[in-house]
Amino acid sequence: QIVQAVVKYEKDRIGEMVESALEAGMDPERIINESLIKAMDMVGKDFSANRIFVPEMLMAATTMKEGLNKVKPLLQASGGKAKGTVMLATVQGDLHDIGKNIVGMMLEGGGFEIIDLGINISSDDILAKVKEQKPDILGLSALLTTTMPQMKKVIDLFDNENLRDQTKVIIGGAPVSQKFADQIDADGYAKDAATAVDLCKELIEQSISS
Numbered sequence: 001q002i003v004q005a006v007v008k009y010e011k012d013r014i015g016e017m018v019e020s021a022l023e024a025g026m027d028p029e030r031i032i033n034e035s036l037i038k039a040m041d042m043v044g045k046d047f048s049a050n051r052i053f054v055p056e057m058l059m060a061a062t063t064m065k066e067g068l069n070k071v072k073p074l075l076q077a078s079g080g081k082a083k084g085t086v087m088l089a090t091v092q093g094d095l096h097d098i099g100k101n102i103v104g105m106m107l108e109g110g111g112f113e114i115i116d117l118g119i120n121i122s123s124d125d126i127l128a129k130v131k132e133q134k135p136d137i138l139g140l141s142a143l144l145t146t147t148m149p150q151m152k153k154v155i156d157l158f159d160n161e162n163l164r165d166q167t168k169v170i171i172g173g174a175p176v177s178q179k180f181a182d183q184i185d186a187d188g189y190a191k192d193a194a195t196a197v198d199l200c201k202e203l204i205e206q207s208i209s210s
């Protein structure tokens with residue numbers, strides 16, 4: 001039902017469906033992975049096949065966000081000292097933020113403090129924010145093949161400013177891969193939100209032990 005609500009853009013009904021699933025004892029991460037993300041994959045396929053167009057894709061995204069809002073409070077960590085700070089941004093030219101937002105929610109659930117810069121953020125703005133707020137990790141998201149080069153731009157700026165020891169850079173998003181991360185010399189790549197949490201924990205542990 002949740003999948004159908006997203007693909008049919010039932011923004012007004014999805015909230016109560018997610019609530020019912022939660023009340024019935026369904027795991028929040030299962031709702032995200034097996035319903036909400038699955039639905040967006042179906043939307044992407046329909047878009048590729050010209051069965052739907054940008055306005056419909058946007059309506060599906062709005063519906064999904066409504067569903068995510070219901071799950072979010074359950075993913076947030078309760079108290080305790082933060083494991084570290086992760087700054088997140090979708091790179092310049094890219095407006096996709098659903099994946100980044102899920103990564104942020106899961107990281108919060110994993111005990112990290114999140115600074116979310118938002119979407120379409122230029123490498124210069126990212127650099128300025130990193131210098132100002134000194135996060136342990138910077139997480140960059142890109143969903144378009146055309147915006148992936150922006151990630152390299154940020155890493156080059158980091159190299160020039162000698163920021164690689166202060167802040168590790170991880171990347172993610174559907175068109176991004178471990179191979180691309182190696183090519184641009186990122187500190188890590190995560191294929192999904194759960195992997196991003198493990199990766200951030202590993203990077204923090206490494207920086208404590210070195």
Ligand code: B1M
Nearest residue numbers: 044094095096097098099139140141144145172173174192
């Ligand atoms: Co766009 N779009 N879109 N879109 N859109 C895609 C990405 C596309 C694959 C659709 C398709 O053709 N099948 C295609 C890209 C093709 C390409 O580059 N190869 C595409 C296109 C072409 C476009 C436009 C150019 C369309 C147009 O205008 N003609 C345009 C570009 C706008 C821009 O950015 N400048 C556009 C616009 C939009 C909307 C605004 C309408 C909307 C976005 C709304 C929003 O995000 N607020 C939208 C949507 C919804 C999609 C699809 C359907 C769904 C994306 C999504 O939210 N997926 C998408 C097709 C698809 O992906 N199947 C598509 C669910 C999300 C949970 O997954 O983001 O992959 P994802 O995140 C995952 C992982 O990738 C990973 O973890 C997440 C959770 O598991 N992850 C990270 C993500 N970031 C991470 C960061 C990390 C670690 C892991 O560390 C930091």
